[in-house]
Amino acid sequence: MSPKFDLVIVNGVVVTASDVSSFDIGIKNGKIHTLAPSWNGNAIRPSWNISRVFDSTTYQVMPGGIDGHVHLCQDLTTGPNPCPLGLGGQCADNFETGSRSAVCGGTTTIITFATQTRAEEDRSLLKVVEAYNGRAQATGSYIDYAFHIIIVRDDKDVLETELPVLVKKWGITSCKLFMTYETMRLQDYQLLDVMLAALKNSITTMIHAENGDMIEWLTEKLESKGMLAPHYHALSRPPSVEGEAANRAIVLAELIENPLLFVHVGSSASANVIRAAQTRGLPIFAETCPQYLNLTWEDLKRFHSPTCFENSKMICSPPPGPDSSDQDALYLGLHNGTFTIFSSDHCPYKYDDPHGKMVGSFRLIPNGIPGVETRLPLLFTRGVSTGRITPQKFVELASTNPAKLYGLYPRKGAILPGSDADIVIWHPEGSLPPFKLTNRHLHHNVDYTPYEGMEFDNWPRYTIAHGKVIWANGELLGSLRDGKYLRRGPNQLGKGVAHFKKDPRRVAAWVHG
Numbered sequence: 001m002s003p004k005f006d007l008v009i010v011n012g013v014v015v016t017a018s019d020v021s022s023f024d025i026g027i028k029n030g031k032i033h034t035l036a037p038s039w040n041g042n043a044i045r046p047s048w049n050i051s052r053v054f055d056s057t058t059y060q061v062m063p064g065g066i067d068g069h070v071h072l073c074q075d076l077t078t079g080p081n082p083c084p085l086g087l088g089g090q091c092a093d094n095f096e097t098g099s100r101s102a103v104c105g106g107t108t109t110i111i112t113f114a115t116q117t118r119a120e121e122d123r124s125l126l127k128v129v130e131a132y133n134g135r136a137q138a139t140g141s142y143i144d145y146a147f148h149i150i151i152v153r154d155d156k157d158v159l160e161t162e163l164p165v166l167v168k169k170w171g172i173t174s175c176k177l178f179m180t181y182e183t184m185r186l187q188d189y190q191l192l193d194v195m196l197a198a199l200k201n202s203i204t205t206m207i208h209a210e211n212g213d214m215i216e217w218l219t220e221k222l223e224s225k226g227m228l229a230p231h232y233h234a235l236s237r238p239p240s241v242e243g244e245a246a247n248r249a250i251v252l253a254e255l256i257e258n259p260l261l262f263v264h265v266g267s268s269a270s271a272n273v274i275r276a277a278q279t280r281g282l283p284i285f286a287e288t289c290p291q292y293l294n295l296t297w298e299d300l301k302r303f304h305s306p307t308c309f310e311n312s313k314m315i316c317s318p319p320p321g322p323d324s325s326d327q328d329a330l331y332l333g334l335h336n337g338t339f340t341i342f343s344s345d346h347c348p349y350k351y352d353d354p355h356g357k358m359v360g361s362f363r364l365i366p367n368g369i370p371g372v373e374t375r376l377p378l379l380f381t382r383g384v385s386t387g388r389i390t391p392q393k394f395v396e397l398a399s400t401n402p403a404k405l406y407g408l409y410p411r412k413g414a415i416l417p418g419s420d421a422d423i424v425i426w427h428p429e430g431s432l433p434p435f436k437l438t439n440r441h442l443h444h445n446v447d448y449t450p451y452e453g454m455e456f457d458n459w460p461r462y463t464i465a466h467g468k469v470i471w472a473n474g475e476l477l478g479s480l481r482d483g484k485y486l487r488r489g490p491n492q493l494g495k496g497v498a499h500f501k502k503d504p505r506r507v508a509a510w511v512h513g
């Protein structure tokens, strides 16, 4: 006799990072309890004791999406550096609206940023995390959430005393560092300091790799010629800006044998140096995002006239590539393993808002675009439906690898007995008439979507988290009490097999002590 299941999903086409097969899934107490091959087509196993059945014949059933790159409640409009170049806005989404938008796009876990600034009151990383967690608790969250810590200073005492606490108490096992933005960036020697401290605590370093000096120099040149319109943002950041910084970050990380994750990789210039480092056996991981697969410099001229300020809606850093050739290279990188994860970099600023996109010249416009809800449907429509990537690769990039990289596997990112019952179910192929997206379809708190008018051929039909159906046929059914804070473990994707491990002169042999 089976236990009494709370929910059973029968006859689904279960897609994991490795397999596509027909399984029935028995769910109890928010966890996947039993997996069994589908029973005679559509009949339910007589021996199963069930309170609710979901027949998903011909539906693709996948682990819920894990979005490892989401900015919520980030407000850089106050403090002693009120408007750091390009990051000084107020995020339009909090944990309520951001997690709601995620659910409606099939995502069941978000990892968001607790962002240190150079303000004196932000010296303590623990205080920064407590403040962001307070913001999460103030509204609650529809889905489970965790934090990365953004570190913008190399205070040795703080790194030494607080990083172990972040790991042990909070389960925060990833930090993000910047190589650009005047008030966020670390110099090379500071990057080494923080990377080494992170390494000692088994914290994964995420890196925003753009050459800040090149950007500043190009920005000044553009400004001196009166080229201030939003689309010049892209000219201030040609692909070599990313390529140079990626290469430098790899050299620094290799020196001390620190694993590195490149976030929001937007160009083949960067993807190529990452690929070369991976080929040398270095523990280098990479993320790309929907904007880099679906937008180009041309989209920065989309509204009215090339100089129209509304084009600020499309500004993010790095910018998307000049033309579709970078998109092709990035799809290749998804296919061939250069990219470990696919995240949204949801960084939502309203257009029509004094703390949003409506400011001065391209230098001051906050960088970042919304996308937590469109992340999975875009990759499904443009990647899976077209055959550019397999359904298994989709699951690997959007769920399983983020879970492994960020120390959540197999609780998250898997359909296995014992895993959290976090599941996304798509419409059967061809059953949802293709439709054009408009911002009214979405559930974020932003007044636009960069993907307005794009055609989609699928969308999550059901989102299930902890065994509860929280999104069904266009209706949000969850509650803000459903999401819990997640403590995470270390990176589970390995430390590389590089040559230097056998080199007696290796720096890491003496510098780590």
Ligand code: URP
Pocket: 071, 208, 264, 315, 316, 317, 318, 345, 347, 367, 368, 369
């Ligand atoms: O333009 C971007 N990517 N904004 C978000 C902040 C960041 O650097 O991730």
Ligand code: ZN
Pocket: 208, 263, 264, 317
């Ligand atoms: Zn970044």
Ligand code: ZN
Pocket: 303, 304, 305, 308, 309, 310
């Ligand atoms: Zn206009």
Ligand code: ZN
Pocket: 069, 071, 345, 346, 347
């Ligand atoms: Zn970001």
